[in-house]
Amino acid sequence: MRALVWIVAETWQATVAAAAAFLPAEADVTLLYVRSDAETLARGARSALLGRSRHPVAEALDAISEQGARNLLADAQAALGHQAALDARSGRTEQEVVAAADTADLLVLARDQGHAHRGPRSLGPTVRYVVDHAPCAVLLIWPDAPSG
């Protein structure tokens, strides 16, 4: 079985724990993280500063996001406890996840909200799009422990 585990920054631990609990040991697991386009936005805002020189000390925005993605995937792999392929992407999150799920048998992902917000609003627009468009089976987990 090929399983794609899509993690986001806030809830990766719950998603990886669910993957470790539910996926069979022989499953072929890929951990996917899609970088936000926040750094493109920041670069664009800088280009709005008409006539200002490029700031010599400005930190490399891409490096911040790339390093963050690498660290997150490495932590997720360590938490999963067995071998997994790592897939770091950037772009429109929902489209990247659906595209990556094309070759998977199962997609594991988390809701946006915890148990306190059961109902349609526990899925934000991005997760909703992925659930609606995923070409494979979907395992949708809660990002927090059940309360009471």
Add this chain to the structure above:
Amino acid sequence: MPEALALALSLAGLAATLAAAIARPRWLPEAAVAVGAAAALVAVGAVTVSRAGQAVGHLAPTIGFLAALLLLADGCRRDGLFRALGDMMARGSRDSPRRLLALVFAVASSVTVALGLDPTIVLLTPVVLATATRLRMSPEPDVYATVHLANSSSLLLPISNLTNLLVFTTSGLSFTGFAALMLAPTLAAVGVEWVVLNRFFAAELGRPPGRQAVPAAPHLPRLALAVLTATLAGFLAGSLFGVSPVWIAAAGAAAITVPALVRRTATASDLVRATQPSFLLFVLGLAVIVVAASDNGLAAAVRMVLPGGTSLPALLGIAAVSALLANLVNNLPAILIIAPVALASGPAALLAALIGVNVGPNLTYAGSLATLLWRRLLRAQDTDVNLGQFLRLGAVTVPAALAASTLMLWSGVKVGL
């Protein structure tokens, strides 16, 4: 020279300057195009030497003011202010994305108000991105907030945006008078951003985050904070005693720069670079070009489009027209074009124009449609930005913020602030 020809030449010079500033060809600095076009307009007689000299002389104190502010911001960076703010936000967020966003709002607004739009975009945005990434929180709400607030909260003080600075001396307002009239409009604009961003990013902000190690207490840069506080207090006090804010800014710049020179943490050439001499020249050149265009018919055209008077509908109209023009040609040329015409209706009309050119650029993330189109045409790196999302956010926040801020301005004028 016939006026129509002079106008056509001036507009061509303006277009060439904007094109160079947006496209930024390596071999042709935008300052060279601006100064070259200004000199050419003087040479062919589209603007007289004395009129151009008057424009430059008029702007000279503002350019000095700007240079001092750039030095002040650079000193704050050198002293570690932005790094400390990042640590402070990380520590204060206590595993809550919404609390982090609230801190980003407070910090981005404060930095913009005290140091101006540029340091927020150039120096604070990377810190915010790094802080959210480090805390394992989606950085979009925080980066969007920083970029939006750099514009929306730049209404408050004459130093908060270069557009404010460019028209402050002609506005006839004192430093505190300007701030008093712009306080409620700024709060209204920031309030609109808070409501919209919280709803827009409800999914990201509502995610239950995992526990993160609490970062160590930040090392507060005492010199930067002391100089900034003293400078801001100086602006307000100086305004009461009739001391020009240029001197206060110069004193602040000296207070943060001289110790660095003595301790050799900065060299003279670092400091010259920090004042961005080519940018100062660019602004002077741009001002002369706009004067040439205005004198030869552009001002008359603006007068036909811009509502006169300071009634609420007139102020709303001025803010809307200014916002549209800022999106067409960027905010600096827009305010240079509109300010002389708006000022004829009094300072309230000028402040409405500032609300328009300052808040308006949030419609696109690149400051103007021209910049945005250029970036998307030429730079593959921009193709993955979620443009639809940004434009939707702009379409919701900008009209609401313009209306709310202008309403507050009008109320302030009515109660006699």
